[in-house]
Every structure is written in C-alpha cells, then in structure tokens.
Amino acid sequence: MRTSPQVLRAVARALRLDEAETAHVLSFTAEDGPPADPPTFVSRNLLTLVQSMAPHPAVVLDPHWDLLAWNTSYAALLTDPARLHPKERNLLWLVFCWPPARTLLADWPREARALLGQFRSRAARRPDDPRFTELLGRLLTDPDAARWYADRETTAFQPSVRRFHHPAAGELRLRYVKLAAVDEPGHHLLTYLPDDPASHDALRHLEKTAPTP
Structure with a gap:
C-alpha cells in the first residue's frame, strides 16, 4: 500500500x-x-551547446553524476575526463577520489559533504541500481565520505559560488549553475560562470592552456 x-x-x-x-x-x-532510465548518449544539440560555452567550463551529467560530455574549459579547470578510466569519469569520484580536488576546491569539506548528501537523495530512489552501488562502494573507502554518509544527511542542489585555488589560473570565484535538459530526461548541464572580473579574465587565460580535444 x-x-x-x-x-x-x-x-x-x-x-x-x-x-x-x-x-x-x-x-x-x-x-x-520510479524514474525512467536516462538516455546513454548526448545529442548533437546538447554537445554543441557545451562546446560553445567556452571559456566557461561546462559538462553534461547523468543521474549518477557520470560525465557524458564536457568542453575544453572544463578539462582545464579540473582535469581532462578523457584521460580517466571510464568508471572514474564521475563528479563524485573526482571530488572524493581524485587527490587534487582537496586543494583545488577552496572549501572542499563543505562542497564534498553537500554533494554526498545530494548523492544519497538520488541513490535512495534507485536502491537496485548497480551503478549507484558501485559508486557507493568506491566512495566509502574514503574516510571522510564514510563518516559523512553514516550521518544519513540529504541535501538539495543550491546555486552557489565556488572558490578555486587553481595552479595555473590562481584564485577564481565561479557561480555553479545547473540546468535540466528537457529533451534528454535525466541529463543535466552544469556550468561555471565568473563571479567577478578577475575570475572572468582567469577563465580566458585558462582556456588558452586547455588540452587539445
């Protein structure tokens, strides 16, 4: 009932x-x-949109936060997902299991804990989803993730300003924006927009160092 x-x-x-x-x-x-399974591909229109947003970093995520498409600016801001194993092309994995994230994100504990709370909310709707189970098993090998997950916190996405300590671009203040792809249910576009003139200039500098696709 x-x-x-x-x-x-x-x-x-x-x-x-x-x-x-x-x-x-x-x-x-x-x-x-129950939520329907999202498509496993990114349409040409969405891919073109992501690429055209440079020098603003942009990426398309599925419900597991797996990275499906990204532009060169995103690769320059974090790391090029193309160089990672396919199972590691995931926002949760990058935040918790990619060591540079802890110094790249100026407020890593708060950002990581909030993302984990969003993950718990999403995973609860798909208790039999093997990808969520796989990700959780990997995340819980990290002591911080294991401790915070045990607190059973759930959080909702909130637009925010994220501060980065980037080794090439210096200090950046970027607004984190998330949009649902209406024509591709389950997919979201995430982009980082500069919050001040210095960050705007830093993103343009960073784009010049972006890896060649």
Missing part, C-alpha cells in the same frame, strides 16, 4: 523536516512511478 504524498507532507511538517529532507521522503512515493 502506497502512502499518499499529502500524508507524507503532513508528517514532514510535524517532524519539522527541511526542504531537502521533505523531498527525500516524497521521492519514495512518486506518483508517476
């Missing part, structure tokens, strides 16, 4: 759950059934 969303919302209010925790509870009884 499925509990109605109205009942769950009333329970959430009684327990004083926040927006992210309420969304997490409601995700178990979505009226339109």
Whole structure:
C-alpha cells in the first residue's frame, strides 16, 4: 500500500523536516512511478551547446553524476575526463577520489559533504541500481565520505559560488549553475560562470592552456 504524498507532507511538517529532507521522503512515493532510465548518449544539440560555452567550463551529467560530455574549459579547470578510466569519469569520484580536488576546491569539506548528501537523495530512489552501488562502494573507502554518509544527511542542489585555488589560473570565484535538459530526461548541464572580473579574465587565460580535444 502506497502512502499518499499529502500524508507524507503532513508528517514532514510535524517532524519539522527541511526542504531537502521533505523531498527525500516524497521521492519514495512518486506518483508517476520510479524514474525512467536516462538516455546513454548526448545529442548533437546538447554537445554543441557545451562546446560553445567556452571559456566557461561546462559538462553534461547523468543521474549518477557520470560525465557524458564536457568542453575544453572544463578539462582545464579540473582535469581532462578523457584521460580517466571510464568508471572514474564521475563528479563524485573526482571530488572524493581524485587527490587534487582537496586543494583545488577552496572549501572542499563543505562542497564534498553537500554533494554526498545530494548523492544519497538520488541513490535512495534507485536502491537496485548497480551503478549507484558501485559508486557507493568506491566512495566509502574514503574516510571522510564514510563518516559523512553514516550521518544519513540529504541535501538539495543550491546555486552557489565556488572558490578555486587553481595552479595555473590562481584564485577564481565561479557561480555553479545547473540546468535540466528537457529533451534528454535525466541529463543535466552544469556550468561555471565568473563571479567577478578577475575570475572572468582567469577563465580566458585558462582556456588558452586547455588540452587539445
């Protein structure tokens, strides 16, 4: 028997759950059934959009945060996903298992913990998804990820400004923007936009050092 969303919302209010925790509870009884599998490819239109956004870093992610497409600016800001093993082309893997991330992200603990909370919310909707299981097994080998995951926190995506200590471009303040691809359900476009003139100039400098595709 499925509990109605109205009942769950009333329970959430009684327990004083926040927006992210309420969304997490409601995700178990979505009226339109379990989420459909996303396409395993990126359309030509979306790929062209990602590439045209340079010098602004941009990437397309699937529901597991696997990196499906990226531009040269994204490769220059972080690392070129093409040089990684396919199983490592994942935003969670980069944040927790790619060592430079901890110095590249100026506020790594807060950023990493928030991303892990989003991962928990997403994975809860697909308890039998082998990719989520695979990722979780890898992430929990990291002591920080294991400790935070045990806290059972869930978070929702929030637009924010991320600060980077980049070895080539110096200090950057970039606004993190996430957009759903309506014509490709399950895919999201993430892009980093400069938050100040210095970061704008730094991104243009960084683009000149981007790896050749």
